[in-house]
Amino acid sequence: MGTRGRQAEARRNDLRLLTAAHEVFTRQGFDAPVSAIARQAGVGMGSLYRRYRTKEELLQRLCVIAMERTVEAVEAGLAHADPWEGLSLYVRTCVADRSGALAPVAGTIEVTDEMWRTARTAEETAERLVARAHEAGVLRRDVTMLDISLLMEQFSRPAPGPPSPEHDHVRQRLLAIALDGLRAPGATVLPGEPPTPEWYRSRWGDAP
Amino acid sequence: MGTRGRQAEARRNDLRLLTAAHEVFTRQGFDAPVSAIARQAGVGMGSLYRRYRTKEELLQRLCVIAMERTVEAVEAGLAHADPWEGLSLYVRTCVADRSGALAPVAGTIEVTDEMWRTARTAEETAERLVARAHEAGVLRRDVTMLDISLLMEQFSRPAPGPPSPEHDHVRQRLLAIALDGLRAPGATVLPGEPPTPEWYRSRWGDAP
DNA sequence: CTCAAATCGGAGCGATCTACTCCGTTCACC
DNA sequence: GGTGAACGGAGTAGATCGCTCCGATTTGAG
Numbered sequence: 205m206g207t208r209g210r211q212a213e214a215r216r217n218d219l220r221l222l223t224a225a226h227e228v229f230t231r232q233g234f235d236a237p238v239s240a241i242a243r244q245a246g247v248g249m250g251s252l253y254r255r256y257r258t259k260e261e262l263l264q265r266l267c268v269i270a271m272e273r274t275v276e277a278v279e280a281g282l283a284h285a286d287p288w289e290g291l292s293l294y295v296r297t298c299v300a301d302r303s304g305a306l307a308p309v310a311g312t313i314e315v316t317d318e319m320w321r322t323a324r325t326a327e328e329t330a331e332r333l334v335a336r337a338h339e340a341g342v343l344r345r346d347v348t349m350l351d352i353s354l355l356m357e358q359f360s361r362p363a364p365g366p367p368s369p370e371h372d373h374v375r376q377r378l379l380a381i382a383l384d385g386l387r388a389p390g391a392t393v394l395p396g397e398p399p400t401p402e403w404y405r406s407r408w409g410d411a412p
Numbered sequence: 413m414g415t416r417g418r419q420a421e422a423r424r425n426d427l428r429l430l431t432a433a434h435e436v437f438t439r440q441g442f443d444a445p446v447s448a449i450a451r452q453a454g455v456g457m458g459s460l461y462r463r464y465r466t467k468e469e470l471l472q473r474l475c476v477i478a479m480e481r482t483v484e485a486v487e488a489g490l491a492h493a494d495p496w497e498g499l500s501l502y503v504r505t506c507v508a509d510r511s512g513a514l515a516p517v518a519g520t521i522e523v524t525d526e527m528w529r530t531a532r533t534a535e536e537t538a539e540r541l542v543a544r545a546h547e548a549g550v551l552r553r554d555v556t557m558l559d560i561s562l563l564m565e566q567f568s569r570p571a572p573g574p575p576s577p578e579h580d581h582v583r584q585r586l587l588a589i590a591l592d593g594l595r596a597p598g599a600t601v602l603p604g605e606p607p608t609p610e611w612y613r614s615r616w617g618d619a620p
Numbered sequence: 621c622t623c624a625a626a627t628c629g630g631a632g633c634g635a636t637c638t639a640c641t642c643c644g645t646t647c648a649c650c
Numbered sequence: 651g652g653t654g655a656a657c658g659g660a661g662t663a664g665a666t667c668g669c670t671c672c673g674a675t676t677t678g679a680g
Contacts, residue, residue, distance in 0.1 A: 308572030364516030385593030456658030
């Protein structure tokens with residue numbers, strides 16, 4: 205099912221399109237040329253604009269999908285019996301997916317209701333995962349869920365040049381360092397106050 | 413001395429120009445409009461192009477200056493008696509300066525001999541600072557100087573939206589986590605092999 | 621095989637944007 | 651005042667972009 209004919213090609217193209225858009229948008233920002241996305245996906249401009257009426261709509265859809273994947277990653281983490289391993293898996297999965305890399309780009313376009321809703325769901329479920337780790341005493345106490353989200357966002361920022369396995373490998377090493385720094389207790393106390401949810405959301409504009 | 417007359421204004425403008433260029437280039441990449449740099453610096457296009465013949469020349473100069481500041485930060489670290497505090501100061505200074513944020517952009521233009529020379533000096537001195545920390549046993553053994561450079565580069569990546577004190581504050585928190593993860597011994601072993609100097613340099617193109 | 625429907629890739633268009641030039645104005649100094 | 655260095659920014663030619671439009675290609679039913 206789904207592997208024959210023109211409809212199957214359409215589905216494949218849609219996936220290639222979303223993958224390419226993720227890479228191009230996170231690398232170059234919203235100003236990236238649409239033609240670059242089409243070229244990277246190996247698809248014509250016509251095929252792209254038949255599926256998404258505008259460039260903005262493509263990015264909005266992409267953001268929702270990325271956040272849905274984040275929710276899945278949280279659930280996979282919660283499914284893990286060990287609170288630390290669950291949290292660690294979540295963080296590593298999100299960074300591998302570069303989910304957080306779209307957040308900066310999303311701040312430059314109109315945020316749809318669906319995006320706000322999905323973001324809220326992601327926040328709430330992630331909070332549960334972090335709370336479980338806190339209660340188990342495996343996560344340093346002075347770190348909050350938003351700290352972790354922002355840490356993942358920082359590590360999701362795209363590397364320069366063409367994507368390479370070396371870069372992915374380095375990112376995993378650096379993330380391992382940061383994860384060690386997250387375990388309780390910290391050698392130092394984190395400076396200042398933790399980020400507030402209001403500020404965190406305001407980076408996307410005014411919530412509805 | 414140097415605060416009177418048109419020449420003083422020229423010097424001030426040059427500094428404002430370099431600061432603005434650093435911000436605009438790291439945020440938008442080399443494709444950022446030159447007019448944005450001039451506007452942010454509060455300077456006319458004429459004043460910019462009298463000092464730097466081309467956009468590329470401006471960026472090249474900027475890179476050299478950033479790397480020279482890195483060298484100064486290493487020396488400040490070495491001046492510290494405590495090996496860990498010295499290393500920590502170096503890392504925090506570089507991230508505060510966003511020195512590493514130019515590295516990706518530099519990969520998109522012609523790299524001058526002067527840039528290669530300055531980079532080499534920075535590498536060599538930083539290696540001494542890291543070696544001292546290793547010998548003192550305050551830095552986990554499976555981490556190399558290049559790991560630390562790449563970590564700083566990752567943390568130097570610009571935040572979205574207009575620069576804000578909240579963002580700087582968050583960055584300091586996240587960096588504190590990573591610094592805790594750098595102290596010996598690590599709770600885990602870093603995955604895979606450390607990055608090689610050849611690969612590290614190749615991101616800028618072929619060394620001379 | 622025939623042929624209509626569906627999907628494809630990419631040339632082309634008008635509007636926008638960019639690097640850089642050029643020039644009239646301003647200001648410190650004599 | 652006069653002078654000349656430094657200033658800001660409008661102007662230009664060319665490049666680029668989002669999006670449209672259409673001829674070519676493939677599919678599958680009759």
